[in-house]
Structure formats: C-alpha cells, structure tokens
Amino acid sequence: MKTTGALLWEPGTNSGWSVEEIEIDPPERREVMVKLAASGICHSDQHLDDGVIPLPWAPVLGGHEGAGVVTEVGPEVHDLEVGDHVVLSFLPSCGKCRMCVSGRSNMCELGAGVLAGVAPDGTHRVHARDKGVGCMSFLGTFAPYVCAPVDAVVKIDEDIPLDKAALIGCGVPTGWGSSVYGADMQLGDTVVVVGIGGVGINAVQGARHKGAKNIIAIDPVPFKQQKAREFGATHSVSNYDQAAELVQQMTNGQGADRVILTVGVMHGDLLEPAQAMTRRGGVIVMTSAAPVLQRDVQIDLFTFAMSGKRLQGTLYGSTNSRNDIPLLCELYRTGRLELDGLITRTYRLEDINQAFADMQKGLNLRGVIMYD
Template sequence: MTLTTKGALLWEPGTKSGWSVEEIELDPPKRGEVLLKLAASGLCHSDAHLDTGDIPLPFAPVLGGHEGAGVVQEVGPEVHDLQPGDHVVTTFLPSCGTCRWCSSGMGSMCDVGAGVLGGKAPDGTNRIHSGGKPVGAMSFLGTFSPYVVAPITGVIKIDKDIPLDKAALIGCGVPTGWGSAVHAAGTEVGDTVVVVGTGGVGVNAVQGARLAGASTIVAVDPVAFKREMAEELGATHSASSLEEATELVRGLTVGVMADRVILTAGVGYGNLVGPCGFLTRKGGTLVITSAAPALQGQVDLNLLDFVMSGKRLQGSLYGSCNARVDVPKLIELYRRGDLELDRLVTRTYALEEINQGFADMDAGRNIRGVILFD
C-alpha cells in the first residue's frame, strides 16, 4: 500500500532555488528492496551540489539525501538478510557484490552504483511520487524524508547499540574522508599528511590519517573553528591557506614536503590542484576527493614538476571504500572510542529547516548538520 509522508524536493536543480518540503507518496518495496523509517539524515555537500548545478541531474524533481540510518519496517520479495526491526545505515554508493568491481574489492566502483544520479530505482522505475508526478531519488535513496524505500544493495545492517543519529554519518562523510586517507592515499606509519578542507569529509580524513599512524597531520581550512576541530581530532598542525601550509610543511619536513596530500575542499576547483601538487613530496601521492563542477575541464598543475618528481595523482570516490567491509569496521572503531562521531554533529535540524542547514554549511558554521526525524 502506498505510504504518504513528507520529503524535501528539488524542483529546479542547478538554479540554487533551495529545497521544498511537501507531501510525497512512497510505493511499497519491490523485489530486493526494503522500507526504512529513518532516525536521521546528514546534510552532505553532494546534495548541495545538486542545487548549485555542480553535479547535473537528468531528472527533476528529486528527493535529496543519501546519508542516513534507520530501522527496517517492511521487506520486499527475495529479501533474505534483512527483516523488520533491523537497524541499518544507508550507503551513498550501493554495491551489488557480483560485478567485476565488487568482486575485485572495489565496491565504490560498482556497476549498479554508476546509476545513482539517474533519478530512478535500479530497475528503471520510480518509487516516489508527488502530485501524481514521478520523483527521483538521490543515490536510489532520498533520505530527506522520514521514510525511504531502498535497494538492499544500498543498506548495511548494524548492531542495535549504535545511536542511529550518529550512525547516519557513516553513510557518506565518514567513510569518504577516512577512506581517502587510509585507502586512496595509502597513509603509512610516520607519514606527513596534509588535508585541504576540514569540513564533514576532511575532518574524517584527519581521523583516518591519525588511525593509520601518520606522525604529522596538517589541517588546512580558512575557517578557524574547523581547524580547531581538526586539531582536536588528530591534526598536529593547521594553516588557514595553502600558501601558509606550504611554508609550514616545508619547515616541518626540512624541505621534503608531505608524503600524502588529500584535497577535501567543499568544491574541487581546478586552481586548488597545483598548490596541492607543490605540497606533495617526490614520489608522494595527491588524492582528489572533492567533487568538482561538472564542466571543470582545466586544472592548474605543473606537469614537469609532477612527472620529474614521480608524484601520483589519485582520484577517490567514496574514499575508495568497500561499504560491506568498511562500514562495520568504522562502527567498531566508534564503539572502541577510536573514531569520533558524536562531536562531528555541530547542529541538528527539523526537516522543515533544511534550507537553513545548507545555509549554515555554506557559511562554514557546521562540521556536519543533521536532520532528526520524529
């Protein structure tokens, strides 16, 4: 039976028109799907990119949100590993477990996940409607609603002792940042790591670098409160600009520069890459995790320096994580007290306050804003 609820819709992606909270209808779960009642949804910059047009959408309207956690209410046909009452985290990128990429341990490259911005469910239809019109769902999910019909490839079961409002962050921002340091950058014990941009993703790159054993971690952000939070969570030094960071790292390393540099700024503009390249030592790795505007075709990078110094440029989607393995790992790190989640939530919002939440993000007031549902 169709469920009537509410959700935050984007009717004109790319126009900065903001989100409209209104009534929506959800179809019941079909084969391989579950109905979730969410406790919380994170406000991620990826959803803001839909509003600004940095990430183009072929479908509108769209129900935003992809970083959530909740409880299974109903399961569709051929769902065997989940049942009502189970607690789950939604994942930004689903993993089918059987395609070439999943079978190779590269779950973030899953063939099913390649369609998350298409506006439809994996079977090519829509579960969401508003005023009789089909509505797309961000990442096959749409967590800007208290109820979600999600494919089982996009949810991970977790233990019931983990607070759902904190577990929601493990849907995107935490693994994206943590994995950027641990997987994509390959941080090793004793490394010097620079994280450029320490918001909801970058601060977790700091945590990842710390957990991987980096001895020096430099957090770069123009916002003082973000630098302070990064230092509380593992950064040994901070800088307010790339210029300041370059001089700082040169002094700390006696001119060698950083083993790993991770770009996690809110928007990955091409002019940020060159300075990050100069921060990277000979033979070092520069990781780009930031989402760039879709039409960003030019990058400022000194190719002679990069080639002659044997540096590596590494793109990273979802922190190069394998959600089926890494989400339980992150949950266990949180349970042991090694991974901070609670303090990442700067402010919580009602769904009707979603536009204020994104305004706070743009103004640099939040590490992570979180929508709480009843």
C-alpha cells in the same frame, strides 16, 4: 505511504529545497522500507541545487546519508528483517560484478545509476504532485522513510546510536577512506588535509589511525581549524601558503607525503599548490567534487612526471561498504573513531534550507536532520 520530503523541482538553479507531501510506494523485489532516525547534510546534495552536479531530470528527493530501522521487506529479501538496524550506503554494492568481487565495491556497476533519477528497475518509488520523483543515490534520505534497494543497505549492531551511524553512509567512510585507502598512508607520514567539512574532518581521523606524524589541516574558517585540532590534526592553518611553510620546516624541505583535497568544490587552481607541497613520489588525493564540466587545470607537468608523484581520485574513500561500515561502527564502539562530535547542529526537516545555509557558512562539521 504519505509523508514529507525535501525536493528540488529546478535542480542547478539555487532555488532551495521544497518541503512538501510525497507518496512512497511499498518495497518491490529486493527492496526494504527503512524508517530513518537521521540524515546528514552532505555537500554533494548542495551540488544538486547549485549545479556543480547537473541533473537533466526533476524533481529530485535529496539526501544520501542516513540510518534507521527496517519496517517492511519486499519480495526476495533474504538477508534483512523487520527491526534490523541499518546504515544506508550512498553507493550500492551488488556483490557480484567484477568491481565488487575484486574488492572495489565503491565502483560497483550499480553505482553508475545513482544519479539516473529512477530506482534500479527503471521505475519510480516516490511521487509528488502526480509526478515520479528521482531519489538521490537510490535513497532520498530527506524524508522520514526510504524505500531502498537491499544492495545499498548494510545491517549494523543495535547498540550503535542511529543518528551517529547515519554519517557512516557517506561522509565518514569517504573522508576516513581517503586517508586510509585512497592515500595509502604510511606510519610517520606528513599529511595535509585541505578543507575541513564532514568529509575532511574524517580524513584527519583516518590520518590519525594510520599513524601520521604531522597532520596539517587547511580551512579558512577558524572554527574548522579548532575542530581539526580536536580531531587529531597537529596543526591547522587558513591557507596553502601557511601550510607550505609548515611542511617545508617539518620535512626539511622535502614536502608532504600525502595531500588530500576535501574542499567543498574542487577547482583546477587548487591542484598545483597541492602538488608543489607534495614530496617526490608522494600522493595527491582528490576527493572533492568539481563542477562536472570543469576542464581547466594548470599544473607543472614536468615536475609532476619527473618527481614520480601520483594524483589519485577516490570515490567513497575507496571503501568497501559491507566491510567498512561495520568496521567503522566497531572503531566507534571501542573509542577509536569519533562520531558524536561530528554533529555540530541538528535540524528539523522543515529547516533544511537553514541547514544548507549553515553548511555554506562553515558553521557545521556536519548538520544532521533528526526524525521522530
């Protein structure tokens, strides 16, 4: 089918998104076509444009946070039907590999291919200007239709509004899971969340779920500080020094139990202040993407080892999509997870560069592209 998509022809050069005609092939074996209701604007797509995540191929159709309705099923699709409401998961889960069967489907072997620029079978499903187009995360939600592998498609109940459900494809589980699973949070913890974007605000929600006693949000943008308090932070401040002082007072000098890093771009110098405010035996969770070639980190290694701290990386908030996407829908339905308030502004696909500019300025918890 012919439709419109937002592409990068020169990833890594800050050239912005080109909204133009694309052609999407019908679904092949174990694939479905999904008509999207909405796509979230996640910082990871910005990283394709600014080169934090370099791509050795082009063009790329961006977008990896979407939800919609199945309109067509390819051969050998037994578990989805036309009309099903689905969330697209930015990481696929095959359900068979060692990681999947041991409850770590966020690290499914298929995930290794999400930035390879081709569908799982090594071919292209999207074309533009007579070239094969690679899709972000096998998806490419910056177009009204997505031809997706079934391993990245999770069926949800029809009463969940699809524009809200779109955010459950990346930002919500990544942030919420960073607290609930990655940080292994405990009732009564004192928690610091650094960076309140679409991911960090959900780390705040996850900390609330786990019964954290104190939740301190750090973000330089006053709007983000205010939103963090609305979503359950007990305190919000603009920098590490202010947070360290609060932690000191709240914990009688012991330090925070958990510090979760969800800033837009991770740099080595953000790590030592996080470890310095973490208590003995505490956990520092790193969720943010760093520039891929970044190697420089200054850290007080003696203190790190001798105080038994843990530095925990987390992909997709260490969630299992087939368990956690329906769970997050249920938490939303029963009023225990806020999704509506995550969407600060909506955009048309044509205005996608404005949406990214607004994200960079800190104007949105999440910007969302709405389709017809």
